[in-house]
Amino acid sequence: MCSLVQKYNVPGPRYTSYPTVPFWDIDTFSGKKWEASVKKSFHVSNSVSGISLYIHLPFCESMCTFCGCHKRITKRHDLEMPYIKSVLKEWKLYSAIFDEKPIIKELHLGGGTPTFFTPEHLKYLIDGILRKADKANDAEFSFEGHPNNTTKEHLQALYDVGFRRVSFGVQDYNETVQKAINRIQPFENVKNVTKWAREIGYNSVSHDIIFGLPHQKLEHVINTIEKTKELKPDRIAFYSYAHVPWLAGNGQRGYNDADLPAGDEKRTQYEVGKELLLNYGYHEIGMDHFALESDRLLKAMQNGDLHRNFMGYTSSNTHLMIGLGASSISDSWYGFAQNVKNVEEYQNLVENDIIPLYRGHILSEEDQIIRRHILNLMCQFKTSWSDFKLHLPQIDSILNRLKEMEEDGLVTITEGSLRINEKGRPFVRNVCMAFDLPLQKKSPDTKLFSMTV
Numbered sequence: 001m002c003s004l005v006q007k008y009n010v011p012g013p014r015y016t017s018y019p020t021v022p023f024w025d026i027d028t029f030s031g032k033k034w035e036a037s038v039k040k041s042f043h044v045s046n047s048v049s050g051i052s053l054y055i056h057l058p059f060c061e062s063m064c065t066f067c068g069c070h071k072r073i074t075k076r077h078d079l080e081m082p083y084i085k086s087v088l089k090e091w092k093l094y095s096a097i098f099d100e101k102p103i104i105k106e107l108h109l110g111g112g113t114p115t116f117f118t119p120e121h122l123k124y125l126i127d128g129i130l131r132k133a134d135k136a137n138d139a140e141f142s143f144e145g146h147p148n149n150t151t152k153e154h155l156q157a158l159y160d161v162g163f164r165r166v167s168f169g170v171q172d173y174n175e176t177v178q179k180a181i182n183r184i185q186p187f188e189n190v191k192n193v194t195k196w197a198r199e200i201g202y203n204s205v206s207h208d209i210i211f212g213l214p215h216q217k218l219e220h221v222i223n224t225i226e227k228t229k230e231l232k233p234d235r236i237a238f239y240s241y242a243h244v245p246w247l248a249g250n251g252q253r254g255y256n257d258a259d260l261p262a263g264d265e266k267r268t269q270y271e272v273g274k275e276l277l278l279n280y281g282y283h284e285i286g287m288d289h290f291a292l293e294s295d296r297l298l299k300a301m302q303n304g305d306l307h308r309n310f311m312g313y314t315s316s317n318t319h320l321m322i323g324l325g326a327s328s329i330s331d332s333w334y335g336f337a338q339n340v341k342n343v344e345e346y347q348n349l350v351e352n353d354i355i356p357l358y359r360g361h362i363l364s365e366e367d368q369i370i371r372r373h374i375l376n377l378m379c380q381f382k383t384s385w386s387d388f389k390l391h392l393p394q395i396d397s398i399l400n401r402l403k404e405m406e407e408d409g410l411v412t413i414t415e416g417s418l419r420i421n422e423k424g425r426p427f428v429r430n431v432c433m434a435f436d437l438p439l440q441k442k443s444p445d446t447k448l449f450s451m452t453v
């Protein structure tokens with residue numbers, strides 16, 4: 001495995017979208033085209049499955065130095081209400097595009113730190129959203145909670161408006177690692193919030209764990225998983241630390257590259273961690289997610305309904321996802337659009353009745369076919385082009401690029417289909433890269449992607 005890691009560990013996308021953001025054709029994109037693609041998608045999505053909403057809440061009280069998320073560090077809680085009012089105004093602008101009341105199948109509050117906001121303000125936000133929408137019967141409402149500031153009142157207030165799933169950022173329990181990433185977070189805090197969520201009635205609690213962090217050793221990863229096992233979360237995201245120090249203002253320069261575990265060491269952390277999770281009854285879902293038998297993510301994977309979007313893996317396969325808030329990305333299946341990242345600029349545009357986009361991409365027919373293959377690979381570890389609707393004229397050159405991976409036993413190619421073998425699963429991003437035609441034509445000039453392994 002080690003030499004395979006050396007061979008295939010290259011910078012590569014995480015494929016939360018295809019085409020990936022650096023390859024969006026932003027010059028031919030326009031707000032008008034985006035609105036037309038939302039209209040088209042809404043028709044299909046709303047009646048069949050409902051739509052998804054992602055709401056970005058960007059504030060955090062303190063900076064974790066490993067963090068690659070878009071956030072604003074502040075202790076000013078007077079920013080909460082004006083921001084929420086802008087999000088509700090943005091929702092009103094989208095509602096004007098819809099020709100019937102939207103049905104919300106999936107709603108996710110992400111960040112930053114949603115629990116930076118008071119329970120009353122979060123309730124105000126959700127009530128405002130639901131004033132212009134209906135909730136699907138089987139709706140899935142979820143949020144990201146910080147174990148250091150999530151209170152019983154947060155959990156209760158969000159439960160009362162329909163939330164049943166919560167994920168908590170754990171990362172690692174070791175003190176040296178926690179100091180390096182500027183995130184001191186005792187086990188007790190995670191234990192409390194997990195217990196409260198269960199007592200209140202949440203049916204899916206998830207923990208985020210990361211391997212490959214600065215100063216992190218194999219024993220720390222093992223210890224973190226052992227402690228996590230005591231709390232038995234329904235889902236675990238076992239992320240590879242994405243080292244992206246070139247992102248503006250993300251503070252990852254607080255430690256050196258030499259403080260990070262080397263490629264092979266990092267891979268061993270993943271391999272051993274994965275083995276432990278499997279031994280403790282978790283099932284691997286796509287890339288870097290694990291779930292207990294009872295969790296609906298596992299059922300979605302088994303039924304072939306698993307979907308991947310900017311929120312990560314989801315069991316709700318909706319066609320339209322509207323992203324509200326600064327930096328949020330929306331997905332209409334026919335196109336992507338991203339909001340401006342700066343909070344003040346976001347608020348100004350919305351106040352002036354403008355959907356606050358700053359870039360986007362409309363998918364060509366070819367993009368849509370490749371996107372389907374990449375989703376199949378990321379969600380089911382296999383794909384097929386025997387159906388003419390999924391045929392690509394470039395398939396021979398794509399398979400040529402996978403020859404070496406086939407010889408290494410990572411993939412099996414048969415007439416009209418491709419399967420990623422158990423041994424090849426850690427390299428799923430590399431397989432997707434072979435299908436990524438724009439990436440094959442031209443690697444980006446600047447550093448944009450973290451390493452694949």
Ligand SMILES: C[S@@+](CC[C@H](N)C(=O)[O-])C[C@H]1O[C@@H](n2cnc3c(N)ncnc32)[C@H](O)[C@@H]1O
Binds near residue numbers: 110113168241243
């Ligand atoms: C928005 S945070 C979760 C909510 C809350 N802000 C917190 O930190 O608990 C989302 C998650 O993304 C993951 N994450 C952030 N930066 C990362 C990076 N550079 N590499 C891998 N995972 C990262 C962390 O596991 C984190 O819990």
Ligand code: SF4
Binds near residue numbers: 059069071112146169
């Ligand atoms: S990990 Fe969470 S709390 Fe820390 S800076 Fe990132 S978003 Fe904020």
